[in-house]
Amino acid sequence: MLNVALIGLGTVGKEVARLLLYERESILERTGADLRLKVVVDKDLAPREGLRLPSEVRFTDDIAAALDDPSIQTVVELIGGIEPAKSFHRRAIENKKHVVTANKALLAEQGGDLLKLAASRGVQLRFEAGVAGGVPIIKSFTESLAANRIERLYGIINGTANYILTQMTQKGLSFDEALKEAKRLGFAEADPTFDIEGTDTAHKLTLLCRIAFGVEMPFQQLSYEGISKLSLIDLRYAAELGYTIKLLAVAIRRGDAIEARAHPALIPYAHPLASVSNEFNAVTVVGDRVGEMMFYGRGAGGRPTASAVVADLIDIALGRSYGKAVSFSSNLRIVPRDESVSKWYLRFSVEDRPGVLGQIATVLGKNRISIEACLQKGNPVDGAVPVVMQTFEACERDVRQAIEEIARLATIREETRRLRVEPLTSE
């Protein structure tokens, strides 16, 4: 029997409580794990709709009931954010309790220390719900792919951003219109900054780097960018070139280093990731043995996230652990942002007169950037025309330098728009 304390009775917490209370017998029968919810801690002690806590379960606002009671073996932390969650984690672990959480912000910024502390105390810190809600990314990477050297991974791991991009692509909505729609349907929070500016994707990417490559990625060093500046015109040009635009978490092994970044990217229509729509998440991974693999499902929401949290509890109850897979530390370097390499989509707004294309191509060439495809069509508006170029692989520093030089050309009318292109090809 595993005695469980739950901290945080929000959307996910309520579903975890429901599972532990109403499915206890069936989980025991199907898996052999006997999970007992003993304590629920929340600042708000009002009853929750759809949840009747029986008298055996203590419902309190006293955090000590979860963290200091010796009969509690596992603490589920679902309050999110850095503090007080971090202190709660430390205290639970110091008291030799396992911790299960969905708190990606905390794990991204403090995960290394917490995992070390847990290892030193002989308890587990589990976080299946931290990357893609109900989709078993952590277990698949750490256990199922354990015999593989992971070469690279690509993730669509923020449902809010993906919902907005899907609506923009499919219905031609502007970013602002699509965001409004996402809020109305509950796919975006009142303050969606973390989701649309890429922070949440970057948090999850640091977790993926840890489990895929054994790399402690300092969150502050991670290069990330959101989708709020995307315009419909870029989605349309991307479509003409055979791509759709997704907010992507990317991590690629380059020799003895890892290149990691999160940003909107053009990906080919025919790749399975391109058909991941609306609030769905997916992670594609390439292992040296298994080749390409994809995991797809709901990355958020109370019920899918609770499913992952309870799976972690079952693992603990049955004595299953990550082994060294989450604490293992490789010697891989981190590729500095300036040196990160990809293909690029560049959209220039130029004056409609002879020689302009040549000027741009000259500057690109001087900066070691080769053009793979070029698209110019449509009539000039106020004497300016858009020119779209897709480049071969070029490093970030060279592209930034080229764009700065191009901005100084007399024929350039607006700021140049740049996006990365990820062909996602296997091998």
Add this chain to the structure above:
Amino acid sequence: MLNVALIGLGTVGKEVARLLLYERESILERTGADLRLKVVVDKDLAPREGLRLPSEVRFTDDIAAALDDPSIQTVVELIGGIEPAKSFHRRAIENKKHVVTANKALLAEQGGDLLKLAASRGVQLRFEAGVAGGVPIIKSFTESLAANRIERLYGIINGTANYILTQMTQKGLSFDEALKEAKRLGFAEADPTFDIEGTDTAHKLTLLCRIAFGVEMPFQQLSYEGISKLSLIDLRYAAELGYTIKLLAVAIRRGDAIEARAHPALIPYAHPLASVSNEFNAVTVVGDRVGEMMFYGRGAGGRPTASAVVADLIDIALGRSYGKAVSFSSNLRIVPRDESVSKWYLRFSVEDRPGVLGQIATVLGKNRISIEACLQKGNPVDGAVPVVMQTFEACERDVRQAIEEIARLATIREETRRLRVEPLTSE
């Protein structure tokens, strides 16, 4: 340290040996699992290209070296087929050794007995490689989805059949041409019967039923059909109706019963399963908590399959087990074949004269079958025209009865072709 004996040094066995020998240090470092290959048993003792067995590894044709040596803790069986594999499993388990295998035929037909025997001896029988090669279906169902009631699942789990169907669909090849191409490229064996006639898909489906529903599906009762009778004309009509045709394993919870079948089916273009091409595999599952989820990757081949086998070994070495998830037995009934329900695609070849459609519709209606869509076009050939109908849900018995009655109509020219339609909609 886990001492391992490997039986069968074929395509998969060789890759398992390579992983255990050449990646031993990195697996130990990354996971904490110390796997030691001690014995390799095969009838053929010739050296294998790309594999140098060191002198510490005994390479022998004596099966007792694997099954009876008390220092061996785990046996990996990769010879396939029922006998002698079954006897090897029993002897290894009786001798209290864990067994890891990719042998779906054996598990489909004898899995229940072997799992019971393993449980009684306190050892594990693991089979991650048995369903979709490198894709972690078994672990995801038994562990990651353990808090869910699984409602239904759909799998494209035979790479040979999927390769052939993809080539027929994309290049307009006939079945025979596509099979020839698959053989040339190594995606089909010299005798492809098990793959193209659905037997392999059905074997894997019985494993899926066990882990998803706790149902022991007697293989002999399973309804399955292959792809060798598919003609291009049906692929084209399916496309006009918005579907692609895949060889599908299907299992659906219907109240207190499970309906399971394997057959070619029309699935909607827009569903992620429709973009699973060529030799790739995928399984979609709907859980009551997680909603829809999909796992995608390479379902066959030495390296992906070896990746799954070694993942099982790592689990054993780290003391991770399935718990009760593979031996759990539910009380779910099995829906008799006659009562299985789906939408249907029906193609009639009829004489081109008035009243024929009405005759057919009358017979269908009398047998409780309603028409959802109808397609008739093209000029008559020898006075016959094809008429395609898509029905609403109807049970197998009614459809068979209706087709028999329709066959007796004077206006019917050829045998009616019927295929199931699976809309795959969530909820």
